[in-house]
Amino acid sequence: MxxxxxxxxxxxxxxxxxxxxxxxxxxxxxxxxxxxxxxxxxxxxxxxxxxxxxxxxxxxxxxxxxxxxxxxxxxxxxxxxxxxxxxxxxxxxxxxxxxxxxxxxxxxxxxxxxxxxxGELLFGAGVGMKNFVVITLGTGLGSGIIVNGKLVVGHDGFAGEFGHIVAKANGRQCGCGKKGCLETYASATGLRRTAFKMIADSNQPSMLRNVTYDKLTSKMITEAAQNGDPLARAAFEYTGLILGTRLADLVAILNPEAIFFFGGLANAGEILIDPVRRYMEEYMFPVFKGKVRLLMSGLQNKNAAxxxxxxxxxxxxxxxxxx
Amino acid sequence: MxxxxxxxxxxxxxxxxxxxxxxxxxxxxxxxxxxxxxxxxxxxxxxxxxxxxxxxxxxxxxxxxxxxxxxxxxxxxxxxxxxxxxxxxxxxxxxxxxxxxxxxxxxxxxxxxxxxxxGELLFGAGVGMKNFVVITLGTGLGSGIIVNGKLVVGHDGFAGEFGHIVAKANGRQCGCGKKGCLETYASATGLRRTAFKMIADSNQPSMLRNVTYDKLTSKMITEAAQNGDPLARAAFEYTGLILGTRLADLVAILNPEAIFFFGGLANAGEILIDPVRRYMEEYMFPVFKGKVRLLMSGLQNKNAAxxxxxxxxxxxxxxxxxx
Missing domain, CATH: 3.30.420.40 (ATPase, nucleotide binding domain)
Structure with missing residues (x-):
């Protein structure tokens, strides 16, 4: 049995x-x-x-x-x-x-x-690690934190709301009722909002200009960026700036060994991770520079949930x- | 024995x-x-x-x-x-x-x-708590994090560098080599810098206008604020805005039960804590609103070190x- x-x-x-x-x-x-x-x-x-x-x-x-x-x-x-x-x-x-x-x-x-x-700790790429963070990038931004080999749940069981730290004072309206939350920038939805803002703010030609907001997906922006669309690339660069600087903050607080990315937007791979890494390193507290690995989840494309x-x-x- | x-x-x-x-x-x-x-x-x-x-x-x-x-x-x-x-x-x-x-x-x-x-966990006001943060406000800003009743040391032993998260992009020069670190605003030194900037930016009368930067102490600014000096009060309000919003972020990540303040600037008491609390609550993720206590260290004025x-x-x- x-x-x-x-x-x-x-x-x-x-x-x-x-x-x-x-x-x-x-x-x-x-x-x-x-x-x-x-x-x-x-x-x-x-x-x-x-x-x-x-x-x-x-x-x-x-x-x-x-x-x-x-x-x-x-x-x-x-x-x-x-x-x-x-x-x-x-x-x-x-x-x-x-x-x-x-x-x-x-x-x-x-x-x-x-x-x-x-899941990452027991069955994924975090096996053997004791301090890491998983960032899920879907409609929103979720995070799960492992410290000393254990999940951080906090006093009320709600730790890990990294998606709702303030990325920009008085920034974009968030579903939680606040403004400027990280997930309004760094998520599939956030990337769409960034792309649409850039369409409005710039005159840059882009294949995204003939798509409605409702039909635009992060996958379309990813493919446009992979095909060299400058506006789509700029949208990823901005997403990397916002997420990278905040990850530098997270590293300063928790000193993790690695940060794993998971979820739909994580499939963008290096198009996303490259600017995230650059800005994270730029804003990193010196003692942590070059030490924290940004990795794909070992459960990506498995039934991770x-x-x-x-x-x-x-x-x-x-x-x-x-x- | x-x-x-x-x-x-x-x-x-x-x-x-x-x-x-x-x-x-x-x-x-x-x-x-x-x-x-x-x-x-x-x-x-x-x-x-x-x-x-x-x-x-x-x-x-x-x-x-x-x-x-x-x-x-x-x-x-x-x-x-x-x-x-x-x-x-x-x-x-x-x-x-x-x-x-x-x-x-x-x-x-x-x-x-x-x-x-x-020390707070074993001998101070944190006895019986399992999730809290101690913020030390002296020349700089230090932090110690307790999760699940244990100190968070991180992968390299350097967790808790909350003083070096970015409070303001391209902000004040920090001793660590970065710019805009939280401790350049929220610390005894940060308060002095804020007061001096306000002296320069405004025409507000203040008893601090006849003190040199080198002679100015956070204690003098605290006493001025307690005596109703509007510029000194504005300096504490600004410090509260910067520190309060970042503490809301810290709560979103860690969901602690309490945050303890320790060190020279913590002696300012409610003059400091009141604006910190107001801004923290204003920027707090809804589920945590009104739940996190801001307290004085139980080791304040003892030989805490x-x-x-x-x-x-x-x-x-x-x-x-x-x-």
Missing amino acids: AEVVAGIDIGGTNTVIGIVNKQGDILAESTIPTRCQSTFSVYVKNLAVEIEKLLEGLGHEHTLQGVGIGSPNGSYNLGAIVDAPNLEWKGILPLCNELTKHTGLPTVVTNDANAAAI VLGAAALIWDELEKKKAN | AEVVAGIDIGGTNTVIGIVNKQGDILAESTIPTRCQSTFSVYVKNLAVEIEKLLEGLGHEHTLQGVGIGSPNGSYNLGAIVDAPNLEWKGILPLCNELTKHTGLPTVVTNDANAAAI VLGAAALIWDELEKKKAN
Whole structure:
């Protein structure tokens, strides 16, 4: 009987459930809708049923040890989802408690970026490292921080909101209600905003001038930059300036060994990383110059969310054993 | 036989040595010069001799368990002082190794702000807390970070350089070689620079207009502000804006329970803390609003440097026991 855990990735539309062993192999996987469930309790019950189904499919040769969950606004400390803007249910949702009632097993939740960080530590390119940061670059900018080989969750379970440090006083309007947050510049959405501002501010010719804001994607800007479009290149340069200087700040505070990039915009590769690295080094506190590696996530293009959630509960089970 | 440790505070001019018990009482204390020692090795030998003398003075009823040291540019990971600008000896000084040769006991070193943080954790107002930051406001700005009840030292042992995050792009020249570092605004020196800039920029009457830059102290600006001097008050308001916004960033990253202030400028009290708090809350990520306490260090006006150094080695000895 091999030991396994369930790793769950809750998205606004769908929830992905995977059965994962200690080596980080996903042995079985399925999806249930997150939307259109009658109540939150019914949704949680369906999660438990789905986990059981997956185990049955594996011929019951595996014993489930616990459940790890990555969710937007997941609070590790509360074991709950708190005011997630993209879910139908509002307020504090006691996810871990309710799921444990069905499974009888330890359950842990955290946000997506934290799950990505612990996934990187156990199954990704961060194996063997003790101090690093994972930056997820998608619609927004998330971060998960590993210090002394452990995830930093903070006093209320919400550490790692690096996307909401102020990059520019009185800058762009952010979804969080503040202005000038880092993620309004350094994310897929931020890159689009930068490109559109540059279209307005300059007369530079660009293949992006005949695309509407709603249709423009970070992938289109990336491809334009790779094809030498000067405006698209300038947009990446500006993104690198904003993100690079703030990463220099993050390094000054935490002195990590490496910073990993993950998510859709990270696929831009050196087009993005090169200016980030240049500006980070330019603004770096001397003692850290040339020492911090900027790397692609080892989980990029894998089912990182499920692996991260699984890593979270494996890590928790290890901690319990140690105590 | 009661167990004690030695806590050592290395300053540019003098070195203070204290014998400290587990409760944080300083049982004996003395000072030797840091300057004018023939070599670094002779200095280290004199440290060992002085520790022995202090123990003799206590009638040898105490057994020494280890030595903790706080030093400018002290690297916890290397057990060394690295390129300290205010010491006569340059390069990497293998302090722990050399002192252990004399005492045969475990020896740990870190920088002053880190020692202050671990001192706060064991003997100060941070007892019982697991996530907090200590900000030391003196000539510069230092920080020590506690996460999950442990000091954050980082990959190279130099975490906590919060004073060298960029507060203003292309801002004031910093001693580290960069421009616009937080400590060029938020420190005793930073406050002086701000006051002088305001004297130049405005026509506001102020009692500070008849003081030279070299004679101006943060204490004078504090007293002027307490007496209602509008320019001095404006200088604190600006300092609060710069420090408060950056503390909001720090909270977003680390989600601490409290931030402690320590050092000369911290004596300004509410004249400083009030604007810091207002701007921190204004720029705070919503989930953290109203949750983070700004407090005076519990070691303020005590021999914090010696207590911090002693706490460092007590903590280290505890960790060794646990493993």
